[in-house]
Amino acid sequence: MSQPSNRGVVYKGPGKVAVESIPFPELALGDRKCNHGVILKVLTTNICGSDQHMVRGRTTAQEGLVLGHEITGIVLEKGGDVEFLNVGDIVSVPFNIACGRCRNCKAGMTGICLNVNGDRAGAAYGYVDMGGWVGGQSDYVMVPYADFNLLKFPDADQAKEKIQDLTLLSDIFPTGFHGCVTAGVGPGSTVYIAGAGPVGLAAAVSAQLLGAACVIVGDMIEDRLAQARSFGCETIDLREEGDMEDKLEVILGEREVDAFVDCVGFEAHGCGCNAGKEAPATVLNSAMTITRAGGQIGIPGLYVTDDPGAEDEEAKVGALSMRFGLGWAKSHSLHTGQCPVMKYHRALMQAILFDKVKIADAVNVQMISLDQAPQGYADFDGGAAKKFVMDPHGEFVA
Numbered sequence: 001m002s003q004p005s006n007r008g009v010v011y012k013g014p015g016k017v018a019v020e021s022i023p024f025p026e027l028a029l030g031d032r033k034c035n036h037g038v039i040l041k042v043l044t045t046n047i048c049g050s051d052q053h054m055v056r057g058r059t060t061a062q063e064g065l066v067l068g069h070e071i072t073g074i075v076l077e078k079g080g081d082v083e084f085l086n087v088g089d090i091v092s093v094p095f096n097i098a099c100g101r102c103r104n105c106k107a108g109m110t111g112i113c114l115n116v117n118g119d120r121a122g123a124a125y126g127y128v129d130m131g132g133w134v135g136g137q138s139d140y141v142m143v144p145y146a147d148f149n150l151l152k153f154p155d156a157d158q159a160k161e162k163i164q165d166l167t168l169l170s171d172i173f174p175t176g177f178h179g180c181v182t183a184g185v186g187p188g189s190t191v192y193i194a195g196a197g198p199v200g201l202a203a204a205v206s207a208q209l210l211g212a213a214c215v216i217v218g219d220m221i222e223d224r225l226a227q228a229r230s231f232g233c234e235t236i237d238l239r240e241e242g243d244m245e246d247k248l249e250v251i252l253g254e255r256e257v258d259a260f261v262d263c264v265g266f267e268a269h270g271c272g273c274n275a276g277k278e279a280p281a282t283v284l285n286s287a288m289t290i291t292r293a294g295g296q297i298g299i300p301g302l303y304v305t306d307d308p309g310a311e312d313e314e315a316k317v318g319a320l321s322m323r324f325g326l327g328w329a330k331s332h333s334l335h336t337g338q339c340p341v342m343k344y345h346r347a348l349m350q351a352i353l354f355d356k357v358k359i360a361d362a363v364n365v366q367m368i369s370l371d372q373a374p375q376g377y378a379d380f381d382g383g384a385a386k387k388f389v390m391d392p393h394g395e396f397v398a
Contacts, residue, residue: 042138
């Protein structure tokens with residue numbers, strides 16, 4: 001039987017992506033058979049803010065990289081060692097690639113697996129410095145260590161009905177949730193979410209799911225702030241002048257929050273009159289300023305070791321000017337790194353299937369075709385208050 005053709009979204013240099021023909025995936029790792037892997041027909045694949053860092057030229061990503069680490073698919077073919085998945089199963093793919101065998105995986109730290117990237121701990125599909133794995137913004141993709149990595153949905157028809165929510169389990173929903181968990185969000189908490197992009201909105205709805213009393217979201221784009229308000233968040237327009245403590249006091253009657261979640265990362269900009277100027281440490285410094293003594297700071301926002309587009313030499317190697325002494329004096333806990341998706345995705349799937357959360361509504365999912373990917377990237381980079389989800393095979397695009 002002949003193989004289907006395969007297409008993927010390919011990074012072509014700063015500001016450019018294109019949909020091109022790419023090789024059909026094989027159950028292989030280099031020159032050896034990958035008996036523990038599966039080939040998926042991709043049902044949905046999402047554009048992530050992390051992809052935008054590469055496309056803007058703010059990483060060392062090489063031209064020709066097939067993008068995409070947020071993947072939901074149906075098993076098309078499986079290796080001989082795959083025991084607990086079958087052809088036809090619909091699955092969510094954690095963006096972390098994890099072997100399930102190393103000490104970190106066994107401890108539940110699947111975001112920093114020691115065996116799937118020759119250069120550092122941790123790997124991901126279609127991402128710079130993350131092991132060279134082919135991305136899933138494509139028609140078909142290969143997933144290794146399938147029994148360990150993949151989350152099977154219990155009912156295929158139900159999965160297709162709720163695909164706009166379930167597609168967010170591969171990264172954005174667990175990542176936002178992880179940011180809140182590591183920030184210590186719980187019943188009655190007051191929470192500040194920095195950034196109202198898709199991860200910030202996912203963090204905001206996660207804080208509500210965890211029982212927060214008040215969730216405040218800060219951003220510079222009104223459409224994004226309006227989206228946060230649409231499901232009950234308070235908002236702060238960071239283009240406006242004034243101290244953050246004063247703005248919090250208007251909302252809370254207090255000048256600090258219990259928990260802070262940084263969903264912006266290294267491309268942060270200043271506030272007020274400095275809103276157009278990059279200030280890569282500004283969110284972290286703000287976190288230490290407005291988080292109460294003894295509070296926790298979750299940092300799911302991306303920080304990189306190499307930023308060729310940075311405006312100063314220190315930031316080009318990830319060296320940021322932080323008021324760390326303030327955080328130390330206030331006994332803050334700062335939590336960094338990739339989200340270990342498998343720690344959360346089954347529980348969050350249950351919350352979706354039992355209608356406890358409407359995550360697609362919160363992040364304003366918009367379905368597009370794979371061929372529309374270049375425009376989706378451009379719209380996302382322009383600040384659209386939407387999470388763009390691609391449907392390579394036209395099953396869900398109206």
